[in-house]
Amino acid sequence: MALQLLTSLLVIFSISSPVSAGNGHDSAAPNVTRLTDLFGHLTFNHGFTEFFGGLNIQPINNGSYVNLILNKSSGSGLVSQNKYHYGFFSAAIKLPSGYTSGVVVAFYLFPHNHDEIDIELLGHEKRKDWVLQTNMYGNGSVSTGREEKFRLWFDPTEQYHHYSFIWNDHHTVFLVDNIPVREILHNDAISSVYPSKPMSLYATIWDGSEWATHGGKYPVNYKFAPFVASFGEMEMDGCIFNPKSQCSKGSVSSMDPVDGEEFAKLSEQQKMGMDWARKKLMFYSYCKDTSRYKVLPPECKAK
Numbered sequence: 001m002a003l004q005l006l007t008s009l010l011v012i013f014s015i016s017s018p019v020s021a022g023n024g025h026d027s028a029a030p031n032v033t034r035l036t037d038l039f040g041h042l043t044f045n046h047g048f049t050e051f052f053g054g055l056n057i058q059p060i061n062n063g064s065y066v067n068l069i070l071n072k073s074s075g076s077g078l079v080s081q082n083k084y085h086y087g088f089f090s091a092a093i094k095l096p097s098g099y100t101s102g103v104v105v106a107f108y109l110f111p112h113n114h115d116e117i118d119i120e121l122l123g124h125e126k127r128k129d130w131v132l133q134t135n136m137y138g139n140g141s142v143s144t145g146r147e148e149k150f151r152l153w154f155d156p157t158e159q160y161h162h163y164s165f166i167w168n169d170h171h172t173v174f175l176v177d178n179i180p181v182r183e184i185l186h187n188d189a190i191s192s193v194y195p196s197k198p199m200s201l202y203a204t205i206w207d208g209s210e211w212a213t214h215g216g217k218y219p220v221n222y223k224f225a226p227f228v229a230s231f232g233e234m235e236m237d238g239c240i241f242n243p244k245s246q247c248s249k250g251s252v253s254s255m256d257p258v259d260g261e262e263f264a265k266l267s268e269q270q271k272m273g274m275d276w277a278r279k280k281l282m283f284y285s286y287c288k289d290t291s292r293y294k295v296l297p298p299e300c301k302a303k
Contacts, residue, residue, distance in 0.1 A: 029153055032273040034178045036090050036162050038255045039237045044078070047234055051077035051202060056226075065232035068205045070103060071225045077204030080236060083111070085198040085247065087238015088257035090164035090175075093121070096227040097157035101125045101218035104208035105229040107163055108201075114140045115195035117172060119163050121156070122208070123227075125218045130156050132163075134174045134182050138193035144297055148182055149284035150277065160232060166257055167195065168238075170264045180266060180274040181281070190299040198241035205229045 042048075043063040050057060053076030056069035068076045091107050100123030108118040118135040132150040154161060154177075166173040172195070174182040186194050205227065209219030220227075238258050239247040247258070257263045266274065286293065287300035 029177065029179060030269075030273045030276050032178050032180075032269055033267065035088065035166075035175070036092075036164060036178055036233070036235065039088060039090070039235045041232075042234045042236060044234075047080060047236060048078040048203070049081055051079040051204065053077060060230075061232075065230060066203075068105075068203065068229045068231060070205045070207060070220075070227040070229075072222045075204065075206035077202060077206070078231075080201040082236070083198040083200050083241040084109070084236065085239045085241045086168040086258040087236060088164065088166050088263070089201055089238075090162055090233070090235040091203060091231050092160035092162050092233035093156070094158075094160045094230040095121060095130055095156040096123070096229060099125065099221060099224045100130070100227060101213040102207060102209040102216075102220035103227050104204075104206050106202065106204045106206075107231075108204075109165075109167065109195070109199035110202055111197045111199040115197045115199060117165060117167055117195055117199070119165065119174060121163075123213060123220075125213060132176065132181070136172060136184060136195065138190075138195040144193070146184075146286050146297070147284065148282060148286065150176075150181055150281045151283060152176070153281060160230070162233070164235075166263055168258050168263060173266065176277075179277055180270050181277040183266060183274060184299075187299070189301070190297075201236055203231050203234075 041064065044059045044066045045063045053074040056071065056074055056076035057078070058067040058069065060067060066078065068078070070076065089109065093105065093107065095105055096103060103123030105121040106118065108116065108120070110116050114137055116135070116137040118133070120133040120135065122131040122133055124130055129151060132152060133147055135145060135147045162177050164175040164178070169186060171186055172184040173180050184190065207220050210216045287296060290296070
């Protein structure tokens with residue numbers, strides 16, 4: 001995500017669907033361990049600083065929540081005060097309602113040298129649903145997008161829902177309301193492009209008209225502005241990067257998402273939840289897109 005946002009000149013075309021799924025709203029989500037209950041919440045003032053669009057950043061509830069606004073003048077965004085080298089990251093997000101084509105709400109890790117782990121929520125034209133897109137870049141591998149797209153099983157504009165990821169030396173896991181939807185194993189097939197640099201955490205809303213909704217077919221319509229994404233229950237727990245020491249733990253929690261055994265692999269319950277999400281809700285995977293990749297990335301063959 002940050003590649004599109006920070007360069008603003010790169011057009012990334014939306015990808016449609018070698019995998020099919022419905023809208024998911026009639027699906028009953030499985031029960032899984034609530035990882036978001038294990039870590040403390042950070043306020044806006046204690047965890048983040050302004051990234052861009054200061055006038056469109058509105059802290060509420062004494063900074064425990066913050067509204068990020070996109071209007072004709074600007075989008076807006078936050079960046080973490082610390083960089084992290086592995087950890088657990090989460091936010092409760094309530095998305096803008098109504099016509100939101102071209103709008104991108106993103107929660108992602110990004111450094112100065114290009115590694116990246118993305119949760120992107122892509123707006124929609126009338127009568128359509130928000131789309132969850134996950135992606136990963138490592139070691140400057142920006143020419144190979146590793147996108148997977150999902151429908152959501154709820155209306156993300158009615159209330160807050162948790163969007164999270166685990167990132168450590170074992171795997172990277174994307175979760176929605178604590179249900180894993182995607183796992184990237186750190187194995188030999190992907191080791192050369194697995195994110196390994198310290199990264200900052202970002203929360204943003206911005207204009208992705210060039211690519212976000214059907215490859216740019218539906219740009220942002222500012223007649224429906226302002227678009228407001230509300231973030232809260234922010235969690236960042238793991239290894240805070242310090243060039244003078246190996247690691248500084250992010251909180252006093254007894255749970256360790258960097259080296260803890262329970263974060264090294266998914267439980268059977270989590271695997272069942274992920275299997276449900278991928279079968280019911282995933283409608284695009286780069287590993288199925290032979291029209292885009294004549295030779296699939298090596299990790300696709302390893303699955």
